[in-house]
Amino acid sequence: MSAFATLVARDLRLAVRQGGALGTALGFYMIVVTMLPLGLGADLNLLSRIAPGVLWIALLLSALLSLPRVFASDYEDGSLDILATGPLPLELVAAAKALAHWISTSIPLALLAPVLGILLNLDIGAYPVLVATMLIGTPAVSFIGAAGAALTLRAHRGGLLIALLVLPLYVPTLIFGMAAIGALLGPGGVTQPFLILTALSLAAVVLGPIAAAAALRVQMQ
Amino acid sequence: MQLVAENLVLCRGGRTIIEGLSFRLEAGAALLLTGANGSGKTTLLRALAGFLKPAAGAIAVGNGADERELGELSHFVGHLDGIKAHLTVAENLAFWAAYLDGGDVAIALDAFALSGLADIPAGYLSAGQKRRLGLARLAVAARPLWLLDEPTVSLDAASVGLLVKTLEAHVGGGGLAVIATHVPLALADAREIRLGAAGDRK
16 A cells, blocks of 8 residues: 555544544534524525525535644644655645545535535435535645645644635635536536536645645744 | 765754754764753754754765655654554554555564554553654664654663664664764764753854
């Protein structure tokens, strides 16, 4: 097994063993979405109209909760130094960790979304597109998030800082994720927003680790 | 294989910690770094591992033909052991073995008397046992340059003996080792560099 696959496998195993990070993110997602109908009242038309947006925004916030841990645990126990002396360039170390975050956190959140959609009276026809936009859009969440996590590695209370740094960068993903769902419910094709969403994720997969590695190099001095 | 440092100037946090340090280490030699707290032992080791870029001067390693970077030639054992509490002792070591392209985990466990603890989650280990697990990484993958930052901290006398034995085997086989320490290590033919107390230097 290559060093990259070894690192991804270890992070996934740790995510399963520790469990806490995923549990917190899923729990937070569920609670935020559940509270919304309670706050807005039982206007089914209103809920179903805002459901995709609510599900997307709550997903971004939930993913944000688990981002600080992407590099922090390896930094705190000294693993990051040793990872840096390994055969992988730091860019690929960052990419492996972001990929593990995507698999262990972003995908479960995306799969929980349709269940929560029931609470919001989401149009049944929108379910497949909603999950598809989330699966295609969330690599951007994890890979841009990894850059934010690396930048705030040594910052005190870095979690809040990550939100300020990273949430604005999620805006394009949010806009085109919503555009894809909107195109399905209204006139117009779904393909175009999907392609742009894919492009955003691919760009994040390439640029995120480069930014993260640059930040890590500074933090490790 | 050799390690050459020329006129190294190392800065951390805007302060010059080490100024104008030069040394040359040939294959099969160990270098002990001593000096007061804050004299730059860790800083120098981090520079040798490639984490910290020298402000001036150069570090060269290898025999000219090797183009790998500093970090890829060295084992870095710092103050922290790089251990995951939720993985067992054997799993921790097996990960580093696979990641660092190393070999047999069982031999490395044996070299640091950890065989009996192999299936215990590393979170339950004592400080000394964790240190030994951190050091066992040295035996799991072959690398020419060992950079050890106070490796004897929290080790008992028997474990220090194991470490010295492993170090002598490594150095005897043509390896290089740079060791920051406060405790005299019973290493044959080890050179020593005493770093000046730069803790109060501006």
